[in-house]
Amino acid sequence: MHKKKLILFIVIAVALVGVWCLLSRDGRYGAKRAGEHLSVVTSGYVPYALAKEIGAEKIHLTMLVPPGTEPHHFEPTPGSVIAVNEADVFVYISPRVEPWVSDILKGLGSVRALEAGPSEKEEDPHVWMTPYGALSMAERIADALIKADPSNAAYYRENLKKFEKETELLHRDFAEGLKNCKSRAVVHVGHLAFGALAQAYGLELRSLSGTSHQGEHSVRKLADLIRFIRKNKVSAVFTEPFVSPELAQTVARETRVRVFPLYTVEEVGTEDFQSGKTYEGFMRQNLENLREGLQCPLR
Template identity: 60%
Template sequence: MQKKITAIVLLLILAAFGLWWWRGDKAASAPSLPPAPAEKLQVTASGYVAYTLLKQIGGERVQVRMLVPPGTEPHSFEPTPGTIIAVSASDLFVYVSPRVEPWVPDILRGISDVNALEAGPSHKDQDPHIWMTPYGALEMAQRIEKALIKTDPAGKAYYKERYKQFEAEIKALHESFGRDLAECRSRAVVHVGHLAFGNLANAYGLEFRALSGTSHQGEHSVQKLAELVRFIRKNKVQAVFTEEMIASDLADTVARETNVRVLPLYTVEEVSKTDFDSGVSYGDYMRRNLHNLKEGLKCRVQ
């Protein structure tokens, strides 16, 4: 009996010591260090739209890797065997749509058991660049939120809170676009690039003219350039807009010919190395877009 009690006391002391040690260890590492990467959900994003929205909703609980490297345009990216390995090793793979990333179906065909989410538009006849309106981006973020909760149920409250924060940002963004683009000297957005901004123009009552189609493969014919130049002259357009991954010499030619300014618009699907490294968010890009639209269209609110 005596022996048994001694053993129990000894066990209790050991348990208490263990508990103290475990708590001490937790307390020492918790405040300053973020959770180790191994504990985070391993998520793969096709390109920057999926990447930035995953970061927005996933926050500290996810480790996101992006397939299309910064400085590369997403429509004509070519996957490597490494791409397939990265996707098959991840807990969740998020892409936008095969119409934006025609190389995605090939990857999915090569992997038997993959937890994948198509976050883009559900209607096939819709312009796939739905994130170009704030509420389109929110729609994608909502799908991402649901997929994250399904993959990592323990993070439900966290993901819901992050989504709520993003929703507030989107609401404010939508209000700014509506208010600031209400009164402008010109409503024609002439874009020397692909048809990425049609949804944005429609949402805020602007007219959108682009050089090529919804992919980056559209031909930049002399005839199309000449059409744009005629349109700019006839409609007293003040600026032409360009995009990062399309050679700016085309925009420069149009601008020289018509004596207007060149201003960039950001598609978010493309990211420069500098913007990627500094973590430029969806909201940051859209605020830059609004700023440049206000300047180029000569809007009353500056």
């Protein structure tokens, strides 16, 4: 979609919301009524999965990026703008990860908007790829929910505490599980989403492209990766299940290595979305695949 067209869409959508509000002065479509669930809209699956942990039964949760859709270059529709304007809380990661959020933020009225993601100084903005990075996002989300809905503060705090316990266990299992590996080279045929994870657990990351999903898949870079695999006798490559699986297949064919998926949690398949796959669920699968690919026996 062209930028002009998008802006026009947003202007129309904001006008529609205005009319909508005028027509519903009884508050039917407006702010939260007593006894009603807090309405939370998230950009994509990372804040969705985390908000679900904290808000659980007390919030009505929806996300803008549909399941199976690439999150960095999503194009919001007028419906996205309306959904955000009707929410009590809008949680997104950061315009660094979701440039399209900036346009939505321009037209916001009284909605409480929370940027839950990384600070500017983070080199790899995919901070939730370490358990403690995800916890700090969950803490910010809990804060926002408590401010928007103080009557359920104890409930949100309790859920945050549970998530904290899960985080400790998850971190321990990553640290233990990746301690003794035959290889520490994570060759990733995808975008640079595992920098923080690699750094936290002492792995060496080689990614095909930069921190967003598009461009940069040059033939030269692919050839570099293949050379690296051969030279260092790497026995597995990791791929993003939703992004160019054929590229990973090409590398695997050339080098006869095995292919394992790594999940960024940014994207979620329809089935996983419907079954409510948790952040922890994705991360445990990542750990299992890393351990198999890098050959890390448990002692």
